Structures are given as C-alpha cells and as structure tokens.
C-alpha cells in the first residue's frame with residue numbers, strides 16, 4: 001500500500017492533469033500526479049496546440065468565458081515558463097475556397113465589429129499578398145490576430161515543472177484501475193502498483209476517463225475521437241500563421257520549421273492505425289491549399305484520441321455522489337486551449353469550493 005502526503009491525486013499527465021497540478025501548486029496545495037506512460041502520452045502529445053479564440057469578446061456562454069480566460073493565461077505563461085513553450089503569435093487565417101463559404105463568412109464579418117480589433121476580411125490578391133504560401137484556389141480569408149500556437153510538450157512540461165518546483169510529485173508507469181469511494185468520500189486509488197490515498201482525486205485521464213470511473217457506477221459520456229496527423233521535414237520559416245481550410249483541415253509551422261498537418265475527427269474506438277484513405281485526402285488537399293507542402297518529405301505520421309463528450313463540452317466538477325472526486329476531462333478538440341482555465345477552476349474549487357468561472361454548466365450531472 002502506498003501512502004502519500006499529497007492532498008490531491010491527479011490521474012493523467014496530459015494538458016489537463018498538468019495544468020491542474022500547476023494551479024493547485026500556486027495555491028500551496030500539493031498534488032501527486034499518477035501517469036501510466038509518460039508526460040503528454042495521450043491526446044496532448046498529438047495535438048497541434050492551436051490556442052484559438054474565435055472572436056474579439058466572449059459572450060456570457062460559460063464555454064466562451066473559459067476559452068477567453070484560458071487564452072489569456074496561456075499567453076502569460078508562455079512568457080514565464082522556462083524552457084519557452086515555443087509560442088508563435090502570428091494569428092490565424094481562415095481560407096475560403098468557394099462561394100458558399102464566402103457568403104457565410106462575409107455575412108458573419110459584416111455583422112460583427114471585429115475589424116476594429118485587427119480582425120480582417122480579405123479578398124483576391126490581397127489574401128495572396130498577405131499570405132503568399134496559399135494556393136490559387138483561395139478566394140478570400142478571414143484573419144484573426146489573437147490566435148497563436150505553442151509546442152504542446154513544452155506547455156505540459158512548463159505546467160508540470162513549475163508544480164514540481166513547488167512540491168508537487170509525479171510518478172510514471174502507474175496504471176490506475178479504479179477509484180473507490182465510501183460513504184460519499186474518496187476511499188482509495190487502486191493501481192497496478194498498489195493503492196494510493198488522498199482526500200481529493202482529480203480524474204484527468206483524457207479519453208480513458210470513463211474506464212477509470214466505470215466502477216463508481218457513474219457513466220461519463222466521453223468517446224475517443226481519432227485524429228491522424230502528418231509531420232513534414234523542417235524547412236525555412238514560411239509562415240507564423242495558423243492556416244485553416246474547409247472540413248477541419250489546418251496547418252501550422254513549428255519553431256523548428258516542420259509543418260504539422262491535421263486533422264479530421266473519426267469515431268473508431270481506440271484504433272490508432274494510420275489509414276491510406278485519410279493520407280490520400282490529406283496529401284491532395286494540403287498540396288492544393290499550400291503548394292510548397294507537396295514538395296516536402298513526410299517524416300512522421302501519428303494519431304491521437306480527443307476526449308470528446310456527448311455534447312462536445314468539457315466535463316469539469318465533482319461527482320454528485322462523491323464531492324471530492326473531481327472529473328476534468330472531455331475537452332474534445334480544444335483541450336490545449338482550455339487547459340489553463342480548467343486547471344485554475346479545479347484548483348479554486350478544491351481550495352475554497354468556489355470558482356471564478358461559472359463551471360456549474362460543465363458538471364457531469366447535466367447528462368442526467
């Protein structure tokens with residue numbers, strides 16, 4: 001049996017688990033992170049880590065508030081963490097390739113006042129002068145200056161290192177089998193290396209969260225949503241912008257010069273295979289969208305599983321039957337964006353029972 005001096009056990013060392021550890025440590029709360037593989041072994045390591053914001057101002061939707069707060073926090077941390085998180089603040093460009101998209105985006109842009117904040121709608125030649133690497137079929141584009149991207153490994157390493165510095169601990173190679181509860185309290189965390197005890201448990205197991213909590217009798221509606229990714233060889237710096245194309249395809253160039261090409265969403269369970277179908281579509285679409293990419297060598301393919309909840313919104317909050325057993329998962333396509341806001345909210349909840357952001361809307365009880 002393994003006794004720990006940590007007040008909180010966090011299951012999973014992805015973006016969400018490490019962000020929780022970081023924000024808990026800022027409040028002086030020691031956590032122990034249990035991870036079955038290594039840092040960023042799950043979706044976080046496969047992610048493009050695009051930190052997107054969508055518009056200039058948040059609405060009152062709690063998801064919008066989470067996104068805006070998180071965006072700001074990550075930008076601040078990007079300047080504070082050492083080693084740097086390889087933040088590239090070039091904004092994003094939504095490329096439009098047909099009349100339908102054109103009309104839709106033009107209408108959206110005309111309705112909003114976003115042009116005031118550096119948001120721009122561009123057409124024809126102007127787009128190609130602005131972003132010369134785009135292919136000729138791009139007829140218009142919408143520029144969002146606030147979006148940026150980071151290295152996902154560096155962001156998680158930044159969260160975790162800062163937490164370790166303040167007394168948090170991490171153990172790798174520990175697979176959690178289940179969390180047991182007794183009389184509405186956390187009883188123990190049962191792992192392949194023995195049992196662990198702490199007052200609080202945060203389950204941040206990504207797409208595996210439902211299995212970890214299966215024996216509590218509460219069904220957590222999260223599904224693995226596969227994304228296949230292509231990485232090219234590095235080349236000279238061509239763009240600092242995130243380039244979005246129709247049908248959820250996007251490109252970013254990393255600090256080292258590699259292009260990251262991703263990614264459709266597929267529901268195939270935990271099948272981590274790379275399919276020729278998808279690679280064929282990607283090769284065709286990406287070489288048309290950014291012709292220089294067609295000339296580059298591919299150096300790596302991989303897949304990742306986004307933890308997608310039934311309503312595509314994160315699940316953040318305690319289990320109704322056990323108030324100190326907290327779920328922090330289901331962030332789907334946006335877990336890197338939401339990581340800091342989630343970590344902050346979880347840490348506040350554990351510390352005081354209250355949160356600055358209204359997280360009630362993210363409770364698991366919404367699923368009935």
Ligand SMILES: Cc1cc2nc3c(=O)[nH]c(=O)nc-3n(C[C@H](O)[C@H](O)[C@H](O)COP(=O)(O)OP(=O)(O)OC[C@H]3O[C@@H](n4cnc5c(N)ncnc54)[C@H](O)[C@@H]3O)c2cc1C
Pocket residue numbers: 011012013014015016017034035036037038039040041042043044045046047048049050051174175176177204205206207208209212226227228229262263303304305306307328329330331332333334335336337338
């Ligand atoms: C291809 C792709 C591209 C993406 N691009 C973006 C993007 O640009 N921007 C964005 O915001 N989001 C993006 N996402 C989504 C984002 O990556 C996820 O939402 C986020 O990483 C989820 O983080 P997590 O910590 O919840 O899960 P994970 O990163 O999956 O971490 C969970 C961890 O728990 C561990 N674990 C699981 N079961 C156990 C167990 N039983 N015992 C111990 N440890 C366990 C796993 O090994 C893993 O390390 C992308 C995802 C994919 C797949």
